[in-house]
Amino acid sequence: MKALSKKEKLLAAAQKNLLKGQIGKAIKDYEKIVEADTKDIRNRQKLAELYSRNQMPEKALETYEGVAKHYVENGFFLKALAVYKQMQKVDATQPEVYQHLAELNIKQGLVGNALTEYRNLLNLYRQQGELDAAIKVLGQMQDLDPNNLGISLQVAEAYSQTHQAERAAECLVETLQRFIPTADLGAVEKIQAVGLVGCPTSVPLKLELARGFLACGQAARSVEGLQEVLKDDPQHCQALSLLAKSYRALADHASETATYGQLLEIDADNLDWRKDYAWALLSDEKAEQALVELEQLKEGFFAEGRAVDLKEIYESITEQLPDNQQAVASLQAIYEQTGEGGKLFDLMSSQQDEEPIADEVVADVMAGSTEPASFGELDLDDEQSSSSGVDDQLSTFEIEKHQEPQQDMPQEGGLEFDDLDLDGIEFGLDTGSADEVSAPGDAPLDPAVNTQPAQPTIDVSGEVEEAEFYFQQGLLIEASQKCQSLLDRLGNCPQAQQLLERITKAGGAPAADDEGEMAPGLAADGGAVGLERLEDRERSRLDGSLNDFRKGLESQVSAEDFETHYNLGIAYKEMGLLDDAIDQFDKVVGDPQRRIDCLTLKGVCLVQKGSFDQAVLTFKEGLAYEALKDGERISLYYELGLLYVEWGQPLEALDSFQCVADVDPFFRNVDEQIRQLRTKLGLDDDNGGSPSGNGSDKNRVSYI
Numbered sequence: 001m002k003a004l005s006k007k008e009k010l011l012a013a014a015q016k017n018l019l020k021g022q023i024g025k026a027i028k029d030y031e032k033i034v035e036a037d038t039k040d041i042r043n044r045q046k047l048a049e050l051y052s053r054n055q056m057p058e059k060a061l062e063t064y065e066g067v068a069k070h071y072v073e074n075g076f077f078l079k080a081l082a083v084y085k086q087m088q089k090v091d092a093t094q095p096e097v098y099q100h101l102a103e104l105n106i107k108q109g110l111v112g113n114a115l116t117e118y119r120n121l122l123n124l125y126r127q128q129g130e131l132d133a134a135i136k137v138l139g140q141m142q143d144l145d146p147n148n149l150g151i152s153l154q155v156a157e158a159y160s161q162t163h164q165a166e167r168a169a170e171c172l173v174e175t176l177q178r179f180i181p182t183a184d185l186g187a188v189e190k191i192q193a194v195g196l197v198g199c200p201t202s203v204p205l206k207l208e209l210a211r212g213f214l215a216c217g218q219a220a221r222s223v224e225g226l227q228e229v230l231k232d233d234p235q236h237c238q239a240l241s242l243l244a245k246s247y248r249a250l251a252d253h254a255s256e257t258a259t260y261g262q263l264l265e266i267d268a269d270n271l272d273w274r275k276d277y278a279w280a281l282l283s284d285e286k287a288e289q290a291l292v293e294l295e296q297l298k299e300g301f302f303a304e305g306r307a308v309d310l311k312e313i314y315e316s317i318t319e320q321l322p323d324n325q326q327a328v329a330s331l332q333a334i335y336e337q338t339g340e341g342g343k344l345f346d347l348m349s350s351q352q353d354e355e356p357i358a359d360e361v362v363a364d365v366m367a368g369s370t371e372p373a374s375f376g377e378l379d380l381d382d383e384q385s386s387s388s389g390v391d392d393q394l395s396t397f398e399i400e401k402h403q404e405p406q407q408d409m410p411q412e413g414g415l416e417f418d419d420l421d422l423d424g425i426e427f428g429l430d431t432g433s434a435d436e437v438s439a440p441g442d443a444p445l446d447p448a449v450n451t452q453p454a455q456p457t458i459d460v461s462g463e464v465e466e467a468e469f470y471f472q473q474g475l476l477i478e479a480s481q482k483c484q485s486l487l488d489r490l491g492n493c494p495q496a497q498q499l500l501e502r503i504t505k506a507g508g509a510p511a512a513d514d515e516g517e518m519a520p521g522l523a524a525d526g527g528a529v530g531l532e533r534l535e536d537r538e539r540s541r542l543d544g545s546l547n548d549f550r551k552g553l554e555s556q557v558s559a560e561d562f563e564t565h566y567n568l569g570i571a572y573k574e575m576g577l578l579d580d581a582i583d584q585f586d587k588v589v590g591d592p593q594r595r596i597d598c599l600t601l602k603g604v605c606l607v608q609k610g611s612f613d614q615a616v617l618t619f620k621e622g623l624a625y626e627a628l629k630d631g632e633r634i635s636l637y638y639e640l641g642l643l644y645v646e647w648g649q650p651l652e653a654l655d656s657f658q659c660v661a662d663v664d665p666f667f668r669n670v671d672e673q674i675r676q677l678r679t680k681l682g683l684d685d686d687n688g689g690s691p692s693g694n695g696s697d698k699n700r701v702s703y704i
Helices: 006-019 023-036 041-053 057-073 077-090 095-107 111-127 131-144 149-161 165-182 185-198 203-215 219-232 237-249 253-266 271-283 287-303 308-320 325-338 341-350 356-368 387-395 460-472 476-490 494-505 520-555 562-574 578-588 595-609 612-623 630-647 650-663 670-681
Strands: none
Touching (some): 023 041, 041 077, 057 077, 077 095, 095 111, 095 131, 111 131, 131 149, 149 165, 149 185, 165 185, 185 203, 203 237, 237 253, 237 271, 253 271, 271 287, 287 308, 287 325, 308 325, 325 341, 460 476, 476 494, 562 595, 595 630, 612 630, 630 650, 630 670, 650 670
8 A cells, every 4th residue: 555645644634633623733734735835726725714714814814815816827817716705705804805806807807796896895995984095996997887877976976075176077077978979868967966066166067067958958957057157257158159059959049149149249250150140040030131141151161161061051041032043143152162963953943944945855755754754863964054054964855756665674583572571471573564565666566466455454564474483483383373364364465375385385284264173284294293393492482582582672771771771680580591680780780779789689690600709709899889888788798698508608607697697686587597507617605596685587578
């Protein structure tokens, strides 16, 4: 039998002492072990635990600190987190422990955990009366979560408590500037409440509050705050400008005009104020006076290359004063400066009498076309400004007397989807008029066709094309029935007859006159062949139809139509077309209102595809978004946790679910997820595995 080493003997002795409950003797054994082997971190950690059990907190903390530093230096951050948590249990009044925990959570990307540790540290400093240290912690929290209103307000309050009113006002102004674009009235009101207590005389804060109320549709409250500023400084330009905009929002154009008059008394050469003054006059139904003002400042805008800034107001004046040649001439000059040839042409056309030749040309167009002519279809030169150009453009509409306009025919295999139906796809085909079946020109129709009575209500071309579509898709029975129906109604239709012969050669036969009975030939031979081909081609037919659907529909949707692209993405996802869904969500991700929804749905699609790496990057891109809301953040962390569970990474899943529980312990079944993962990982749990201490659950909607 192999002799035991000194270390093994000491370990055996320590175990015996522990079994006897002699912790003091066991501590001496472990001290000898770690003294003999300084790199034995595992037994050093055991020694720290024994110090803690034996009510020796100072030695326990010192030993734990050495173990934690070793783990950090070697990159074992999760193990270091566990050690610092043990130190918290030994002594919860050590600020350094909270600081280390927060920093390690940040390294692991666990922002929610880090904020929790900072909050605990903040409370500790407040209890100890160390307000300067508390402000420093709040600054770290704000850097970590800049869009958290509660943290920003606490920072401002802390500055007020330390008699730093100016710093408090600066903090509140910065916070307002982040929330004004979202028109969050609740946030503005909370900021006002803190400002009234901490810095009630701050003019920059009052101005920013006025801007916030105006953005939230509370113009009357904006006016109230600005009037307080103007009592002390009647010529405060920024306050006057905001006041004028507030009056405009209230439709009090008389007060708006008077306020801009005050601004112009301060600086009569300010072009923007003068333009806004003209807008106020126009809104107050003083169009002539507004025009006089604009004519005086027009050249200044032209000289600065800002003619486009005058376009909208001159268009409004021209609508109110259509016969005012001065307004029309100025608008023409603006269109020339901005290069808008189409609008210039329309304006010039409306100001001159139409010539007889133009009437004749338009009449010829209307007589020779089934579609109404539209000037919007003209290809206009942007620099065109003369009346001769009008005649040149109109001449392009000339059509020979007997020339028929070319009828647009649908592309082969083209499909239109009137409505998106996940249970079934409804096909439709473009149809033409019955009169357009014949060849263009003056050539007479086929005599055989002319012998039949006119059937203006039958769309021959459309029905033949529909039958052709059925034939191309292998639906021989439907194609045959469609052709037979045409022949029954028209008596003689060469197109239907020729297509019916092709169907018969392909394995089908004409449909019987009786609706519920097939022709004998079809039942004997062609029926079986047609059914077999239908079954064989069904999958490829549906795939081709979906492909045509996507191309046809997406070609009609502009890149800026975010709502349609978003709905398409959801539809594709429900149909299992994950790549197409991801492509649609990528097109909408630029819309701030839909950004997080799209990133979440894209991540879910990537999870369904098994692309876990890309899904993680997608969810983390959403978590890094500056305007992320609390509800969106916990939803993203929850989806990230589900991803890690499916990916087989329980430790990362536990971290993600813990971030959710730190903010909302009742979110869906997060407590159950955490309990299961901790059990799987073999981790202890102080409160039964539930972050909230109970098993209650909220049923919330998931993106999955």
